[in-house]
Amino acid sequence: MNEYLDHLSANDNDIYDLLISGKQRITVSVLRELLRDRGIFCSAKDEREDICDYISMIPHGFHDIEAIVEKREPPGRRDKTTNIQFDSEIALDDIKEAVESYMKTIGPNEEVKHRIGRDGGYVIKVEYDEFNHNRAKLLQRERNEAKIDFLVENGKTVVRLPATDKAKRVVEAIKECVEQRRKAPLAQEKVELAELSTPELRSKFFTSLISKLPGFKLRNVMNLKVSSLRRSEETDESLGIDLDTAESEARMEMFAVVHSMALSGQNLVQSKEYKELSQRGFYITHISWKSEQIENPPNIVQFEAGFEDKHNCLGFRYGVQGEFKYHKGSHRKGISPVDDKERAKYFSLIEQTALKLKNELLAETEG
């Protein structure tokens, strides 16, 4: 079938699939809301499946499908960010040349725009189509954008990019071009904890990150994920299931401990539960938290950080989920997006702190 036609409109079956498979976001109340927007009220006794079936057979226009898609995946969703640090300053001309040679290799569905950044770095924007096969048929073709920033400062080059495969491939290609031009490999510095062999040190990376972010004081821990060192040692399938249960219990325990540490300021290492969790091999792999800016205005910013490969702690990625603005003596209840300039500042704080902590913790192991 013509791929173009495949994605232009939705038939009743596409709509049914779209609704029924999005169980987490397309809840019964969301379904009722979709109907209510048309002036239709269904019985509170109707099952989710009945409402999906009903909605799928009523006529839809483009905006209706767009509204369903937005409910499935809110537009505010951003890819997490990751970064690569090179140990030397790459000349802007070299980056420009490399981007231009990369552009000769791309297909028709990809578009690259590039220029010198306002703050002296180099900015590359890549727009591309990607098929996402996890999604319903209608949503598969997505136009994506990857903004890649090269920041050249203090003898280093920091590349900030979305934590997607595509962006990583683009950066890798550009890096190769630069290396060819310079006729020398670029030394890279990454935030990776594979060499930290104990659960305590891996968890300490996160607990330090959230409490030592310069210019901020920790307010609260919102969520965290854990993994176990035992997981890589044991591959038996039956054990895998047990581990899943154990891991989800450990996650709750770890969350409780770290949460209370955040609120009371007490030292985590002294906690009996924390010691026990570490002894059982559990360590933190992802965390989201709120910190309050020490300077005025004391806005509260919600951050997240974690590893893509949680077993080996590789592929550090992070995000700023938004902020609670300070207004007339209290904080607003709703979270609002952070503007690009502030976001870049916060990213830089996380990157620098994370790298510094990694080096300190490595030194601790070696020492």
Next chain:
Amino acid sequence: MAENDNIARQAEILASELFAEFFWDRIGPTNHDWPCEATEEHGVTTHPCDVVYYYDEPYSAKRTYVHCDLKSYAKGSIKSPAIKSALISLGKQTACADKSAEWQDKHAHDDVTYSICGLLFVYNHDGEYDADFNTTLTFVANESLHLPKGKKLFVLGPKEIFWLDNVSHEIQRMRGKRTPELPGPEHCSFYHPQLVRKANLQVKKAKGATLETLTSPVIILEARDPRGKAERKIVVFYSRKGETTHEFTYLIDILRKYELLDERTQVTIKTLNPDPNSSPTFQKSQQQYIEGLAGSSTDLGEYVLAIRYEPITEIKSTYSSIDLGTWA
């Protein structure tokens, strides 16, 4: 909620004219009370009934009876508690109608399988339609309506009534031209496509527009040739603004999927108060669609190019200048 007789009559005349154009039939007496079948639960001894219409369903071998509550109000006078209590009361009425022998004697045919739904018809009789009306619905929780499983209530507010009234007016205008653009009602029906998961079981019988169609952005009228030729006309009434090529390519593509693009079919798309650039945007969408099909010299390409786009030019205001009073 006692209504002034005048208001009831005004709303009734409007509704009757409107729904007749969409091939709904009225059945039984209007403006009467009938005994409640759950007096303790509902807290009333009788329920009101303004009017009942019926139409046949395309996707099931069923007839739908629409139990209506007709309301009229002045702009700005409507508040969400009034809407909520009207909906709660309508919910009780439709639940009771299922059990009431008297309701069924008056309003239902003996030999058909049917279901009963409720319709709250709310129009404001002064000035332009009230854009804020629809937000009042967001405060009504489905739980508060206590509807039995599978039962539905529909609301046609001022904006929807304005749209539907103009669709009906345009159909009449097209019929009434010196060279009629549409044949008489006996040759027309509203189009319900064959779906993937459901079949249109009553293509001939179900010629009316269902409530699902009337509350949707796309209403399709199919007119057969009165002389019995195989040609047909399709008029697509599209309620949205036509601001982007996406929405028009979407519309063109569903027409293709509905099997309405062929040699013997003339398709016209009509909009009401569209975006000022909607005509060029539509043309662009036709071009883009054809390009996507890999080339313009295909049959489908020709059918797409032959689709006409005509915003409705004669706009009818639904509202009377006489203030008929408001509801409590």
